[in-house]
Amino acid sequence: MTMSTGKKVVFYVLLILSATILFAPTIMAIVMSFMTNQDILTGSFPKTLTLDNYVNAFERFPLFQYLFNSFVVSIMIMLGQLILCSLAAYAFVFLEFKGRDLLFYVFIATMMVPFEASIIPNFHIIRDLGWIDSYQGLTVPFFAMAFGTFLLRQNFKMIPKELREASQIAGMGDFRFYLTVVLPVAKTSLVTLGVYGFLTSWNMYLWPLLATTNDSVRTVQIGLKQLQTQEQLNEWGVIMAGAVIVIIPTLILLFLGQKRLQRGLAEGALK
Amino acid sequence: MGQVELMNISKSYDKQKNVLNEINLSIEEGEFFVLVGPSGSGKSTLLRMIAGLEDITAGTLKISDQVVNHLPPKDRNLSMVFQNYALYPHLTVEQNILFGLRAKKVQKEEQQLRLTETAAMLGLSSLLKRKPKELSGGQRQRVALARSIVSHSPLCLMDEPLSNLDAKLRANMRVEIRRLQKKLGLTMVYVTHDQVEAMTMGDRIMVLNDGKIQQVGKPITLYNEPANVFVASFIGSPKMNMGKANFSSDMKQLVIEHEPHIDIDPATVSKRLKEASITIGIRAEHIFPGTPDNTTHHVEVVNVEHLGNETTIAFEIASDLWTAKWPGQWAINVGDNVPVSITGEYLCFFDTESGDLIRPAMAGKSQEVIAI
Numbered sequence: 001m002t003m004s005t006g007k008k009v010v011f012y013v014l015l016i017l018s019a020t021i022l023f024a025p026t027i028m029a030i031v032m033s034f035m036t037n038q039d040i041l042t043g044s045f046p047k048t049l050t051l052d053n054y055v056n057a058f059e060r061f062p063l064f065q066y067l068f069n070s071f072v073v074s075i076m077i078m079l080g081q082l083i084l085c086s087l088a089a090y091a092f093v094f095l096e097f098k099g100r101d102l103l104f105y106v107f108i109a110t111m112m113v114p115f116e117a118s119i120i121p122n123f124h125i126i127r128d129l130g131w132i133d134s135y136q137g138l139t140v141p142f143f144a145m146a147f148g149t150f151l152l153r154q155n156f157k158m159i160p161k162e163l164r165e166a167s168q169i170a171g172m173g174d175f176r177f178y179l180t181v182v183l184p185v186a187k188t189s190l191v192t193l194g195v196y197g198f199l200t201s202w203n204m205y206l207w208p209l210l211a212t213t214n215d216s217v218r219t220v221q222i223g224l225k226q227l228q229t230q231e232q233l234n235e236w237g238v239i240m241a242g243a244v245i246v247i248i249p250t251l252i253l254l255f256l257g258q259k260r261l262q263r264g265l266a267e268g269a270l271k
Numbered sequence: 272m273g274q275v276e277l278m279n280i281s282k283s284y285d286k287q288k289n290v291l292n293e294i295n296l297s298i299e300e301g302e303f304f305v306l307v308g309p310s311g312s313g314k315s316t317l318l319r320m321i322a323g324l325e326d327i328t329a330g331t332l333k334i335s336d337q338v339v340n341h342l343p344p345k346d347r348n349l350s351m352v353f354q355n356y357a358l359y360p361h362l363t364v365e366q367n368i369l370f371g372l373r374a375k376k377v378q379k380e381e382q383q384l385r386l387t388e389t390a391a392m393l394g395l396s397s398l399l400k401r402k403p404k405e406l407s408g409g410q411r412q413r414v415a416l417a418r419s420i421v422s423h424s425p426l427c428l429m430d431e432p433l434s435n436l437d438a439k440l441r442a443n444m445r446v447e448i449r450r451l452q453k454k455l456g457l458t459m460v461y462v463t464h465d466q467v468e469a470m471t472m473g474d475r476i477m478v479l480n481d482g483k484i485q486q487v488g489k490p491i492t493l494y495n496e497p498a499n500v501f502v503a504s505f506i507g508s509p510k511m512n513m514g515k516a517n518f519s520s521d522m523k524q525l526v527i528e529h530e531p532h533i534d535i536d537p538a539t540v541s542k543r544l545k546e547a548s549i550t551i552g553i554r555a556e557h558i559f560p561g562t563p564d565n566t567t568h569h570v571e572v573v574n575v576e577h578l579g580n581e582t583t584i585a586f587e588i589a590s591d592l593w594t595a596k597w598p599g600q601w602a603i604n605v606g607d608n609v610p611v612s613i614t615g616e617y618l619c620f621f622d623t624e625s626g627d628l629i630r631p632a633m634a635g636k637s638q639e640v641i642a643i
Contacts, residue, residue, distance in 0.1 A: 171345030
């Protein structure tokens, strides 16, 4: 598409403007994490750039422990979701049983119930199981995900039924077909869902707050909140340093995932 | 081995209307058997029932004298080629071909042996490392064939395998599949909606319409003696010309609707013919160009197709459009009044109500004898 120069200029100005507005808080956070507390509170431009905030963040709080916990929790949720959702989606697509579609619609209907509504029963269950302050208490309630099942079902539906039939004639059972054909063919969606699941659980706040009572399994988002409220005068520099550390894994994953996604999309689709 | 027997096979999806009705059929060992019919006739369903991919509602299915009604597909010892080839997009050609053998846990050396043999047979040896999306339609088709051959199953089912190919490639593959089947002695059940494929490939053909068998027989029998109006119009290209007809009062002529009269020898008219209301049919190649001696009718041409080796002309008879196919090239234009010869001995007679054949064309048969 060709555009006149005037039009181009207008477009780029608008794009730059909106990008700046969108990105401003992030830039501010990154800049503030390198500033001294004095500069931040006076609202002036940074006179000196320092790494003290980062050192402080790691020294004062068990940030490594939090990050580790967050990783464990996010990866467990991601894997759990991938396994359960893909198995459920497989059943909804390739197995024929009575009331399959009805069951699926009921399944989908649960998407309309916000997590906050089920948080109390969930809390009761993990408390009765004695799972408070444990990784399983933080992760298991999120394994079954209607959205993921829906996403994968739509993707599995694009796999021609003949592939299943050909494997039936070859004498391949459901589980082996799932492992050797469905999963590799639907790789792209699995990556998408994986990234989505990881990021959502990485950013989770309310549930970890409820399900943990001490630092042993607490995730990094709660840790950040603690940075903020521990002192009367907030040390914004330290808080921002913590926030920047927290977004780094997210960004890495996003970049890696994006690359993989593009490759996955490019090599899919066979007529 | 490899013999398929269907006894009173029926299929219905909603327990009310039958998709297939009381199919009785026996397919011999080493036979190339073609199921042909228009879309929705139930031919694919029948094939899938043989494969075990669809339940059998009623009746008995035997493969190699063993009742297999409730046997899963893998225990029926057959292979199948699908219309869209059903190749696994993430596997290479080699892995695709060996897919079934791996599932059946055939030994590694045996796998390699069969792979090289089959690949050589189908000219795939240089393509083994490619993915399906890097292959042309014909090559994908060959991979699908290879996958079915490599299983060494005596019975091979094919569901419209050539319908995604262009005309030229299709003609090649027809010959190739036929040769392969003869060479390996496979029992083949082949589904198609294309009557040309059916005629050229089948040892025997079954014509299916609306879930009922219309006729089973050799291709040439179906062509010369179609059991009913449906088979007559389905087999053969262009389709057989048909028209409702009555005998004139002196029994010497046949009147097609009102207009054209065809002379007919009263001695050949049987009692049954006189009593039934009849529909006559005549093949396009049996309407000859009229010479001064044999011209029976003059017709106004409404369409001409010049194919080089032959010329087809269309004209109106009563309310129908009939076609005549003449060998060679004829300088005829639309609107010309052309002399033609339509004679009684080439007519097939059908009962209008039931559609069944009363008497096939007499002349068509005698030609067959001469040909032998």
